[in-house]
Amino acid sequence: MRIISIVTLLVLCFTTSGKAQNGRSMKWSADGNSYFNTDNGDIVRIQLPAFTKTTWVSQKKLIPEGDKKPLTIRNFTVSANEQCLLIYTNSQKVWRQDTRGDYWVLQLSSGRLQQLGKGQPTASLMFAKFSPDGSKVAYVSQHNLYVEDIATGKITALTKDGSLKLINGTFDWVYEEEFDCRDGFRWSPDGQHIAYWQINAQAIKNYYMLNTTDSIYSKPIAVEYPKVGEDPSACKIGVVNIATSKTIWMNITGNAKQHYLPRMEWQSSQQLIVQQLNRKQNQCKLYLVNAASGNATNLYTETSDTWIDIESSWTTPANTDYGVGWRWISNKSAFIWQSEKDGWRHLYRINVADGKETLLTKGNYDVMSTVFVDEKNNCIYFTASPANATEQYLYKIGLDGKGDTVRTTPASFAGTHKYQIAPNGLYAQHSFSNFQTPPASEWVSLPNHTVIKTANKKPIDKEQSSVSFFQITTSDNVTMDGWMIKPTPFDSTKKYPVVFYVYSEPGATTVTNAYGQVGNYLYNGNMSADGYIQISIDGRGTPAPKGAAWRKSIYKKVGILNVHDQAMAAKKIATWPFVDANRMAVWGWSGGGSTTLNLLFQYPNLYKTGIAIAPVANRLSYDNIYEERYMGVPQEGKEHYITASAITHAKNLNGNLLLVHGTGDDNVHYQNTEMLINELVKHNKYFQLMSYPNRTHSISEGEGTNTHLSNTYTRFLQQHCPGGGK
Numbered sequence: 001m002r003i004i005s006i007v008t009l010l011v012l013c014f015t016t017s018g019k020a021q022n023g024r025s026m027k028w029s030a031d032g033n034s035y036f037n038t039d040n041g042d043i044v045r046i047q048l049p050a051f052t053k054t055t056w057v058s059q060k061k062l063i064p065e066g067d068k069k070p071l072t073i074r075n076f077t078v079s080a081n082e083q084c085l086l087i088y089t090n091s092q093k094v095w096r097q098d099t100r101g102d103y104w105v106l107q108l109s110s111g112r113l114q115q116l117g118k119g120q121p122t123a124s125l126m127f128a129k130f131s132p133d134g135s136k137v138a139y140v141s142q143h144n145l146y147v148e149d150i151a152t153g154k155i156t157a158l159t160k161d162g163s164l165k166l167i168n169g170t171f172d173w174v175y176e177e178e179f180d181c182r183d184g185f186r187w188s189p190d191g192q193h194i195a196y197w198q199i200n201a202q203a204i205k206n207y208y209m210l211n212t213t214d215s216i217y218s219k220p221i222a223v224e225y226p227k228v229g230e231d232p233s234a235c236k237i238g239v240v241n242i243a244t245s246k247t248i249w250m251n252i253t254g255n256a257k258q259h260y261l262p263r264m265e266w267q268s269s270q271q272l273i274v275q276q277l278n279r280k281q282n283q284c285k286l287y288l289v290n291a292a293s294g295n296a297t298n299l300y301t302e303t304s305d306t307w308i309d310i311e312s313s314w315t316t317p318a319n320t321d322y323g324v325g326w327r328w329i330s331n332k333s334a335f336i337w338q339s340e341k342d343g344w345r346h347l348y349r350i351n352v353a354d355g356k357e358t359l360l361t362k363g364n365y366d367v368m369s370t371v372f373v374d375e376k377n378n379c380i381y382f383t384a385s386p387a388n389a390t391e392q393y394l395y396k397i398g399l400d401g402k403g404d405t406v407r408t409t410p411a412s413f414a415g416t417h418k419y420q421i422a423p424n425g426l427y428a429q430h431s432f433s434n435f436q437t438p439p440a441s442e443w444v445s446l447p448n449h450t451v452i453k454t455a456n457k458k459p460i461d462k463e464q465s466s467v468s469f470f471q472i473t474t475s476d477n478v479t480m481d482g483w484m485i486k487p488t489p490f491d492s493t494k495k496y497p498v499v500f501y502v503y504s505e506p507g508a509t510t511v512t513n514a515y516g517q518v519g520n521y522l523y524n525g526n527m528s529a530d531g532y533i534q535i536s537i538d539g540r541g542t543p544a545p546k547g548a549a550w551r552k553s554i555y556k557k558v559g560i561l562n563v564h565d566q567a568m569a570a571k572k573i574a575t576w577p578f579v580d581a582n583r584m585a586v587w588g589w590s591g592g593g594s595t596t597l598n599l600l601f602q603y604p605n606l607y608k609t610g611i612a613i614a615p616v617a618n619r620l621s622y623d624n625i626y627e628e629r630y631m632g633v634p635q636e637g638k639e640h641y642i643t644a645s646a647i648t649h650a651k652n653l654n655g656n657l658l659l660v661h662g663t664g665d666d667n668v669h670y671q672n673t674e675m676l677i678n679e680l681v682k683h684n685k686y687f688q689l690m691s692y693p694n695r696t697h698s699i700s701e702g703e704g705t706n707t708h709l710s711n712t713y714t715r716f717l718q719q720h721c722p723g724g725g726k
Contacts, residue, residue, distance in 0.1 A: 027078060032424030038073055043085065048427050049445065049452045057085055061111055064104070071104060079134035083108055084150065086130060086137065092123045095173060095666065099182055103128040105137060105150055116148055117141055117155070126170055127183040131191040136242075138185065138194055140169035145185060145196055147242055158194065158240045159247070165224065167199040172233050174226055175199065177667065178625035179262040179310065190269040193239050193291060195250075197261065200234040209664055213693045223666050228620055228627035228641070229634045231257045237264055237274060239291045251294040252276060252287060260625070262310050263325035266291075267332055267352065273299070275325050277308065281629045284308045288352065299355050302341055306555040307629045311338050311370070327373045327380070329399060336360070336373060336380060340548040347382065349399065360401040366545035368392055374425035375399065377447065381408065381421060389544040390469060390481050390513040391434075392416045396447070408449050413437075416514035421446065433515035435483070436464035466490070466528055467518050469511070472537065474568035481511045481544070482537040482569070483518050487725065488528045490578075494725030497583030499527070499717065500570060500607075501536040502599070504562040505591035506554060506630055511538040522587075524707075524714040531723035533579065539565030556637075558630050559619060559644030563598040570599075570606055578725075585721040587611035587713075590668060590697065593660075594619075594646060597676070600657060601649035609721040611713055613660040614668050614697055617646045617676035621669060650679035656720040657687040660709070662695030688716065 027036040034047045041059035046052070062070040075088040085106040091098035101123045103116040117125045120141040128139035131147075138147045143162030148155045159168040168184075175181040185196035206222040226232060234256040238247040252261065252274060263275040272289040274296070286300040302308060311325045326335040329349070337348045337357070345366040349358040361367055365386035371394065372381045378399050385391045393409040394417060409417050415434025422428065430449075431441040437460060443453035466486045473479045487496055501520060503510050510517070520527055520534055527534055538544050541554025541562045554561050566586075574581040586607050588596045593615025600610040616622050619641045620634065627641075628634075634641055642648055657680075661673040673691070680687055690712050695701050699709055 026420045026422075026429065027076070028423050029078075030080060030082070030423070032422035032426065035422075036076075036078055038076070041070055041073070043073070043076060048422070048443075051443075051453055057106065057108070061106060062087065062104075062113065064113060064115070074098070074101065077128075077130065079130045080132060081134045084130065084134050086128060088128070090123045094126075094182075095176055097182070099170075100124055100126045103137070103139065107150065114150075114153065117146070118153075119155070120146075127185065129185075129187060131187055132189060133191050136191070138187065140185070143167045143170070145169040145194065145240070147194070156242075156245060158242070158245050159196075159198075165200070165202045165204075167197075167201065169196045170199075171197065172199045172201045172204070172224055173666070174233070174623045174625050175235075175260075175262075178623065178629075179260070181262060186264065186266055188239075188266050188269045188291070192243070192269065193241055195237060195239045195264060195266065195272055195291070197264070198236050198238060200236075200256075203231065203257070204233055205230065207666075207669060209666065209670070211664070211694055221664070225666075225669075226624045228622055228624050228631075230624055232260060232279060232624060233257075235259070235261050237261060237272070237289075239272070239294075248292065248294050250274065250289045250291075250296060252289070252296050253298075254278070265324055265326070267328075273326070273335075273352075275310065277310070279628065280633055281307045281625075284310075299352065300337070300350060300357075302339060304341075304552075306552040309340070327370055329373055329375055336370060338367065338370065340551075343548050345545070345548070347380065347397075349401065358401050360397055360399070361405065362401075363405070364547070366547065368545055371419050372421035372425065373399070374421075374446075376425060379447075381419070381446075383417070383419075385545055388414075388513075389538075389546050390509075390511050392418070394419050394449075408447065410449060414513065416512060427452070434513050435467050435469075435515060435518045436461045438515050461515070463526075463528075464518065469513065472569050472572060474565065474572060476565075476568060478540060478565060478568070480537050480539050480565065480569055482535060483511055485519060485528055485534040487531045487533060487723075491725050492578055495578055495580035496531055496533045496725050497580050497585065497721050497723060498533045498535055498570075498573065499721065500566070500584070500586040501534065501592070502566055502586055502588040502595045503590075503592040504537075504539055504542060504566055504588075504595045505558055506541055506543055506551065507591055509538045509542045509544050510536040510592075511544075522710055522713050523717070524710040527723070530718075531725055535573065537566060537569045539569065541565075555630060556632050556640045557644070559594060559598050559646070560640070563595060563602055566595065566599060567603040567606055570603075574606070580726060583608065583721050585609035585611070585717060587613070587717075588615075589613040591616070593668075597646035597657075598644075598649065600655055601646055601652045604652045604654035608655040609657075609717065610655065611658045611660065611716060614662065614665055614699065615646065615659075615672060615676075616668050617650075617672040619645045621672055621675070647676050647679045650676060650685065651683040653680065653683075653685040653687070656716075658690065658713070658716045659687055660690045660692070660699070660712070662692045662697065662699045664694035664701075665697045667697040 042055050043057040045056040059070040071089045074091040077086040087104040091101035106113050124141045126140040145158040162168045170184040171181040201224040204224040207225040209221040211219040237250045240247045258279045260277040267273045274287045276285045282304045284302045287296040289296045334351045337350050347360040368383040379396045381396045383392050397405050418431045420429045430444050433439040438458040440455040440457040442455040593612040596610045596612040663670045
């Protein structure tokens with residue numbers, strides 16, 4: 001379940017296009033002394049540290065023969081030798097992101113502009129990448145892998161068996177949703193081979209959604225979707241020879257239908273490194289695999305009593321457009337690995353030759369993300385926040401694990417800091433925000449964090465002056481972080497209604513000191529002026545940097561422990577002198593919708609009003625990777641799934657419920673809402689329902705949808721939990 005925060009909802013609901021593929025990182029030059037960007041249709045080069053801007057490719061060179069207008073650049077890639085430019089345009093959405101479209105190559109020396117994939121359907125190419133020497137481009141189209149010679153235009157099909165159910169070079173729905181796996185192939189360093197994933201979803205059952213509005217006759221829409229308890233898609237990795245189109249399959253030990261292969265890279269032109277998770281996701285193995293023979297050697301094994309997280313694909317190295325599980329060092333004779341095995345998320349150095357490991361980061365704090373490995377200066381940069389789990393700062397430590405951890409971010413600004421560091425480690429783009437400071441970026445030189453270009457900072461958001469962060473300790477002696485927005489004006493002698501915003505599952509936190517993370521942007525109006533107290537709290541099980549015990553305590557207790565923590569905090573808040581305990585409302589989306597339902601049903605005397613959007617009402621209806629990671633395999637015990645499901649407790653509804661769902665939701669299927677409706681009807685429980693035909697999990701499609709959803713939410717809240725002090 002990935003639609004999890006207010007900011008995420010805003011991005012999905014109030015923009016017209018999805019995120020571009022390959023658009024996560026800066027376009028650095030090879031030496032790190034400059035970067036590329038778009039500027040009014042031109043591609044420019046900005047030289048550091050003077051920030052001298054020159055036009056590198058004029059938009060006039062991007063006009064196809066016979067056309068009058070230049071290509072619209074959705075994204076671009078510069079070849080390693082900087083002799084060719086790859087343009088991504090006419091992008092189309094695949095589930096969450098626009099990862100297919102058209103690609104064009106511009107040869108800078110000749111000015112020749114050519115479209116790739118001629119003969120393939122329009123906007124069908126995915127993940128096009130230059131070969132290491134820049135002479136070829138590989139891409140996926142219609143589930144097959146191709147390579148095209150730039151000079152001759154010759155196209156070679158490297159696979160021919162691809163279909164909707166046999167997927168080469170990319171992934172099925174659930175790998176994309178839960179592992180952030182999209183780009184499914186990698187060039188070898190010598191450019192002679194390509195390693196790629198093949199997903200066999202032929203045994204995966206289709207879930208059928210029904211489109212009833214786009215034509216007079218309804219149309220079924222099939223999604224290969226492995227529900228919890230169903231075997232995973234069979235997954236394997238092949239290495240194809242560019243010259244012969246022959247694939248050698250890698251012999252990864254284990255049942256292909258009972259494991260996951262979420263990360264894979266080349267260690268050398270002869271050898272791969274592959275990460276394997278068992279189905280329960282509580283055992284992780286790293287294999288070194290010979291590309292010629294397919295033979296695999298186990299390098300590293302880690303086990304857990306709960307689950308093992310893979311490194312997020314959002315923490316990408318410089319000039320890398322997909323996530324990796326490691327950072328290579330010492331000419332790829334060792335790598336940096338992230339693990340929670342000592343109770344905290346720490347970084348380790350692991351030698352390829354013998355698997356020997358060295359703990360780099362030490363202490364009772366979590367590494368939040370790996371930012372950059374600076375071998376020249378023998379250090380690694382990472383983000384952490386040892387003193388405050390709602391914030392994020394840049395730190396560094398030596399690659400030998402010796403010496404102290406050093407904070408690089410100055411102490412002048414409390415909040416959330418992010419960095420993109422140049423490949424040479426000399427420069428970084430630094431962005432900062434907190435709850436009342438809009439995002440601003442500046443350029444700094446490292447390692448001293450000296451500002452070399454000041455950002456145009458926006459003024460402090462005075463409307464956020466009523467925001468405060470707090471901690472609350474429940475009767476269970478659990479201390480949780482929260483934020484609160486009081487009404488304006490605020491009269492401490494009066495009692496006000498409280499609206500809780502919840503998610504509380506392992507997918508995300510809601511209490512982060514960053515701009516846009518505090519508040520309620522679904523409400524049509526000003527909640528503070530309308531007399532509401534707004535609160536959000538992160539309980540146990542949320543991925544806050546508070547140690548593995550905090551995060552993993554929710555194992556087999558999603559919908560139980562997290563709901564209990566929220567309720568115990570709300571129970572204590574209800575005793576505050578300015579809180580009206582008879583006007584307590586709660587709302588959430590996706591996992592937050594599930595939490596909302598469980599709070600209403602399990603604690604009916606505490607919460608009087610709830611708005612649940614796109615909720616999982618029956619935990620047995622969601623996908624296998626997410627549910628089995630956090631709840632275990634149901635074949636080994638289904639009772640906690642049943643206890644955790646909102647439909648089990650629906651008979652206890654005592655307050656006001658608004659249920660909102662899109663019938664075209666491929667993520668949390670509309671069947672959840674229909675199952676819940678049946679339970680509520682059976683027990684004669686009254687509620688309000690707003691179904692949005694054919695809308696997905698974001699409920700953003702269709703003219704007027706955003707406004708209608710906002711108004712529906714606002715009117716229901718105002719009617720059943722009116723604002724104002726009493």
